Amino acid sequence: MNRLSLRPILAPLVGVALCLLVMPHPGATERTEFLAQFAAKAVSVSDPEDASRIEIYIQRWSTDEELSKLSRTLVEGYAGQLLPVLEQLRQRVGVVLLPGVQARGERVRMRTPKDLLFAREIATPAGRQVIVASGERLGLGETRLEARREIAEFNLMDIRFGPDGKGVGKVAGAGDVVFNPATKALEVKNYAAQPVRLIDVRPEKDTKTHQYRGRP
Numbered sequence: 001m002n003r004l005s006l007r008p009i010l011a012p013l014v015g016v017a018l019c020l021l022v023m024p025h026p027g028a029t030e031r032t033e034f035l036a037q038f039a040a041k042a043v044s045v046s047d048p049e050d051a052s053r054i055e056i057y058i059q060r061w062s063t064d065e066e067l068s069k070l071s072r073t074l075v076e077g078y079a080g081q082l083l084p085v086l087e088q089l090r091q092r093v094g095v096v097l098l099p100g101v102q103a104r105g106e107r108v109r110m111r112t113p114k115d116l117l118f119a120r121e122i123a124t125p126a127g128r129q130v131i132v133a134s135g136e137r138l139g140l141g142e143t144r145l146e147a148r149r150e151i152a153e154f155n156l157m158d159i160r161f162g163p164d165g166k167g168v169g170k171v172a173g174a175g176d177v178v179f180n181p182a183t184k185a186l187e188v189k190n191y192a193a194q195p196v197r198l199i200d201v202r203p204e205k206d207t208k209t210h211q212y213r214g215r216p
Contacts (some may be wrong), residue, residue: 040201140197169198
């Protein structure tokens with residue numbers, strides 16, 4: 001299978017540094033500067049009071065060709081093929097960091113990373129729309145322990161920002177994704193009716209450099 005797997009290793013670094021097991025080649029080390037970064041609160045279905053901080057890092061925006069492969073799959077009526085088409089894109093474009101789980105051991109306390117294989121941004125009359133997709137279930141809205149599970153599944157996150165710069169994010173599986181020909185974007189179907197998964201999404205202004213390590 002062509003999915004990239006992620007397991008985190010966090011170490012103390014000066015400032016805000018992240019060490020993630022995301023490099024495809026064992027032993028490889030790379031310092032990566034991201035084009036865009038967002039901080040948000042993930043709303044828990046089981047405990048609405050528990051709005052945990054998550055972070056989204058975009059390393060690059062997907063190309064028109066990559067968008068075309070996914071949108072053509074949808075337009076031709078093959079939503080069930082979105083996952084294998086996404087996996088064929090191969091190159092990671094970013095990562096979502098979910099909170100760890102407390103009181104269950106050191107490794108589980110570490111933050112949970114999820115690879116992003118597709119990312120686009122669109123200027124809208126209201127402000128901005130950011131679309132990202134992963135080849136595994138993102139787990140937003142689930143318990144922290146459930147969110148750590150690695151399940152192969154096409155998940156699309158649709159974040160819409162207003163004039164104040166704050167965004168709201170919703171997540172859909174392959175069956176609830178549509179292609180909008182007006183904006184030339186994949187998006188969550190019936191967006192207004194879908195449950196909110198992210199609140200208070202804000203871009204982080206400073207571009208940080210992070211260290212990435214390969215799997216030992």
